[in-house]
Amino acid sequence: MPELGRAALALSLGLALYALVAGAYAAATRRRRLARSAQNALLAAFGSTGVASIVLLGALLRNDFSFTYVAEHTSRELPTPYTISAFWGGQEGSLLLWLLILTGFSAVAVVLSRRSAPDLLPWVVPILGLVATFFAFMLVAVSSPFQTQLAPADGAGLNPSLQNPYMMIHPPCLYLGYVGLTIPFAFAMGALLSRRTDELWIVATRRWTLFAWTALGIGQLLGSHWAYVEVGWGGYYAWDPVENAALMPWLAATAFLHSVMIQEKRGMLKVWNVLLVILAFCLALFGTFLTRSGVISSIHSFTQSPLGGWFLGFICLITLGSLALVISRLPLLRSKTRMESLVSREATFLYNNLLLVALCLTILWGVVFPLVSEAVHGEQITVSSPYYNFFLRIFGLPLLLLMAIGPLVAWRRASLRSLGRSFAWPAGIALAVGVVLLILGAGSSWIGLLAYTFSAFVLGSIGYEFVRGTRARRALTGGTWAAAFVELVGRNRRRYGGYIVHAAIVLLAIGIVGSSAYDTVRERTLAPGQTMAVSHYDVKYDQLVRRNGANATEFRAILDVKKNGRSVGTLESGKNSYRAEQQTSNEVGIRSDPLTGEDLYVITDQINQNGTIAFKVLVKPLVNLIWISGFVFLIGSLVALWPSAAEQRRLALRYRELRALARA
Amino acid sequence: MLAIFLLYVSVAGGTPSIQPSQLHGRTGDVALVGKVTGSPAGDAQATGLRFRMRDVSGQSASVPVVYRGSVPDMFKVGREVRVEGRLQNGLFIAKKDSLRTKCPSKYVAKKT
Numbered sequence: 001m002p003e004l005g006r007a008a009l010a011l012s013l014g015l016a017l018y019a020l021v022a023g024a025y026a027a028a029t030r031r032r033r034l035a036r037s038a039q040n041a042l043l044a045a046f047g048s049t050g051v052a053s054i055v056l057l058g059a060l061l062r063n064d065f066s067f068t069y070v071a072e073h074t075s076r077e078l079p080t081p082y083t084i085s086a087f088w089g090g091q092e093g094s095l096l097l098w099l100l101i102l103t104g105f106s107a108v109a110v111v112l113s114r115r116s117a118p119d120l121l122p123w124v125v126p127i128l129g130l131v132a133t134f135f136a137f138m139l140v141a142v143s144s145p146f147q148t149q150l151a152p153a154d155g156a157g158l159n160p161s162l163q164n165p166y167m168m169i170h171p172p173c174l175y176l177g178y179v180g181l182t183i184p185f186a187f188a189m190g191a192l193l194s195r196r197t198d199e200l201w202i203v204a205t206r207r208w209t210l211f212a213w214t215a216l217g218i219g220q221l222l223g224s225h226w227a228y229v230e231v232g233w234g235g236y237y238a239w240d241p242v243e244n245a246a247l248m249p250w251l252a253a254t255a256f257l258h259s260v261m262i263q264e265k266r267g268m269l270k271v272w273n274v275l276l277v278i279l280a281f282c283l284a285l286f287g288t289f290l291t292r293s294g295v296i297s298s299i300h301s302f303t304q305s306p307l308g309g310w311f312l313g314f315i316c317l318i319t320l321g322s323l324a325l326v327i328s329r330l331p332l333l334r335s336k337t338r339m340e341s342l343v344s345r346e347a348t349f350l351y352n353n354l355l356l357v358a359l360c361l362t363i364l365w366g367v368v369f370p371l372v373s374e375a376v377h378g379e380q381i382t383v384s385s386p387y388y389n390f391f392l393r394i395f396g397l398p399l400l401l402l403m404a405i406g407p408l409v410a411w412r413r414a415s416l417r418s419l420g421r422s423f424a425w426p427a428g429i430a431l432a433v434g435v436v437l438l439i440l441g442a443g444s445s446w447i448g449l450l451a452y453t454f455s456a457f458v459l460g461s462i463g464y465e466f467v468r469g470t471r472a473r474r475a476l477t478g479g480t481w482a483a484a485f486v487e488l489v490g491r492n493r494r495r496y497g498g499y500i501v502h503a504a505i506v507l508l509a510i511g512i513v514g515s516s517a518y519d520t521v522r523e524r525t526l527a528p529g530q531t532m533a534v535s536h537y538d539v540k541y542d543q544l545v546r547r548n549g550a551n552a553t554e555f556r557a558i559l560d561v562k563k564n565g566r567s568v569g570t571l572e573s574g575k576n577s578y579r580a581e582q583q584t585s586n587e588v589g590i591r592s593d594p595l596t597g598e599d600l601y602v603i604t605d606q607i608n609q610n611g612t613i614a615f616k617v618l619v620k621p622l623v624n625l626i627w628i629s630g631f632v633f634l635i636g637s638l639v640a641l642w643p644s645a646a647e648q649r650r651l652a653l654r655y656r657e658l659r660a661l662a663r664a
Numbered sequence: 665m666l667a668i669f670l671l672y673v674s675v676a677g678g679t680p681s682i683q684p685s686q687l688h689g690r691t692g693d694v695a696l697v698g699k700v701t702g703s704p705a706g707d708a709q710a711t712g713l714r715f716r717m718r719d720v721s722g723q724s725a726s727v728p729v730v731y732r733g734s735v736p737d738m739f740k741v742g743r744e745v746r747v748e749g750r751l752q753n754g755l756f757i758a759k760k761d762s763l764r765t766k767c768p769s770k771y772v773a774k775k776t
Binding site: 160161231232233362365369370373379380381382383384387523525583584585586603605606608614616 | 670678679680681682686695707708709710734735736737738740
């Protein structure tokens with residue numbers, strides 16, 4: 001079987017290389033049939049990579065420990081779902097997943113674009129081929145999942161932290177995002193190579209970008225929730241390089257999603273958009289690289305990690321190659337129009353872009369700073385949460401404010417009078433909320449108060465937009481308010497989907513601020529029967545129980561919880577001791593309040609011989625809004641993504657227009 | 665402008681991250697990165713957990729560490745950890761709750 005896997009991967013490499021070389025030759029010499037055959041090579045590469053994936057999956061499910069990868073990442077005791085998730089639990093398997101998704105996406109993009117963007121496709125194919133060639137090469141020559149060995153009696157097992165339902169979905173979700181960003185990148189490069197510098201590539205890849213960005217966002221939230229319930233230190237984001245690895249391309253893609261609207265509406269920012277898509281893709285590669293090598297721990301591990309040099313070389317190649325291409329096409333990328341006023345919709349988009357990119361680059365600087373400082377004066381200097389939190393406030397608060405202002409400002413040039421009219425309600429609501437919160441005592445954190453006032457401003461402005469739009473639609477068509485509302489959203493999915501996403505970001509901000517600026521932490525060692533008070537909770541340590549789980553021994557402290565003096569039931573918090581992996585893990589106890597979104601979070605820090613337990617108890621207000629924001633985010637994205645007949649007609653018309661313009 | 669600002673903030677706000685072999689004679693706040701050795705003993709919630717750390721690669725002399733606070737699940741002899749604190753009279757006094765292990769979900773352990 002491993003031979004079949006190796007052969008399939010070698011075939012994938014050959015096909016990807018063919019798509020690259022033959023595709024580029026066909027595009028340069030305008031040979032249609034050869035271009036078609038390069039496209040088909042990409043489709044076939046999906047097939048062969050699929051075969052390789054099935055071989056690996058089969059080996060995992062059979063517990064075939066003669067596969068080194070299987071032996072290193074699973075054990076006989078491991079439950080089946082986690083055996084499947086071991087596919088992406090290690091480096092080789094996750095690279096294979098990358099290639100599988102990449103070739104799959106490429107195949108779909110090729111088939112879809114044959115009709116919608118046939119003039120871009122010849123140059124898109126070799127770019128996709130280039131990326132696929134790199135990953136296939138890594139899998140064949142550097143980091144093969146099909147290495148074999150003399151089968152040991154049992155495998156090493158999967159890291160206990162990864163034995164969690166979230167690990168079934170979080171990594172693949174992030175990968176869908178990372179890989180998805182390849183498509184808009186390939187189309188942007190394809191457009192430059194074929195000198196089609198209008199917005200065809202943007203129109204053709206809008207859904208891909210949106211999809212990749214949604215997957216990346218949801219993937220990160222899932223990762224945060226995993227960290228919150230499983231890693232169990234009481235937080236959900238620690239600015240770890242591997243977390244930042246996903247946040248950076250997401251921020252760049254967020255900026256891109258906004259700035260393309262200016263190019264579509266006003267024909268400006270062409271260079272900027274291409275640069276953003278390059279940035280997003282390079283950061284996606286960098287993210288994959290970060291999560292798959294310990295490179296950031298030291299400059300010296302560069303050479304030790306087999307992947308390091310290759311990845312770095314490829315990222316450099318992509319960055320320099322695409323920048324050179326942009327420079328060579330600069331004359332074609334001139335804008336036809338100019339910014340008319342600094343108070344206009346496009347100006348707020350521009351500010352939003354600058355802030356998002358600044359935040360993104362700040363995080364990037366923080367991630368690479370240890371390496372830079374080591375290279376410059378021989379000693380690593382690491383930056384941690386205070387650095388990131390500082391910049392998150394510096395750039396995040398104005399972003400929040402812009403989210404409120406943007407939708408209220410007109411395109412091109414906004415008059416003071418119209419501004420005053422549309423600002424009155426939302427700004428009034430924001431001020432009222434601010435004052436009420438101040439009276440309620442939210443002034444203990446002025447940043448929190450500011451963030452909440454801005455959040456109210458955004459929600460007010462979104463609500464105002466929905467009301468204004470619904471009223472206008474009802475005036476036009478009559479009928480009920482509900483019908484007018486549904487029609488309003490249905491006819492402008494992109495715009496109103498976007499507003500729903502904005503609402504999600506506000507919920508996220510409220511949750512983050514609530515759980516970090518207004519939280520309570522208490523630590524105490526309790527004997528059975530003793531109680532500790534935390535904020536408005538009383539937590540009583542009742543007894544310690546010991547159970548035998550499927551692959552771990554479970555120790556649980558049973559806690560009686562009282563809120564405001566009233567009993568609200570029991571909570572379990574403890575540790576698992578995994579047998580095969582010889583490791584313990586914290587199993588925190590969380591009690592969520594469905595009404596207020598507040599969590600009581602109990603960590604069993606240490607179980608002592610004499611039966612006493614060192615507890616760490618946190619009360620985190622509003623933290624559940626963070627998870628709820630994920631659902632709202634998904635709904636908003638789906639609204640924006642959902643195809644509508646009207647939009648399809650508009651798109652078809654647009655394609656025809658653009659093509660006619662290009663010919664003229 | 666952003667670049668200068670970033671440089672300033674990161675230099676001023678950053679913590680030097682060093683290995684046990686570089687610790688000798690340094691008294692300022694540092695982040696010590698290394699491998700856990702010795703036999704960790706003591707109560708991290710009371711008088712403190714005591715263990716030793718040496719460089720990640722190569723055989724260097726080890727430094728005794730005393731630490732109070734939460735101990736991550738992944739903490740074990742042989743693991744790579746990072747802890748913040750300062751050297752006092754040959755003993756590395758760690759800051760409370762500053763002990764970290766490498767993120768288990770992503771980093772692949774180096775094959776030995």
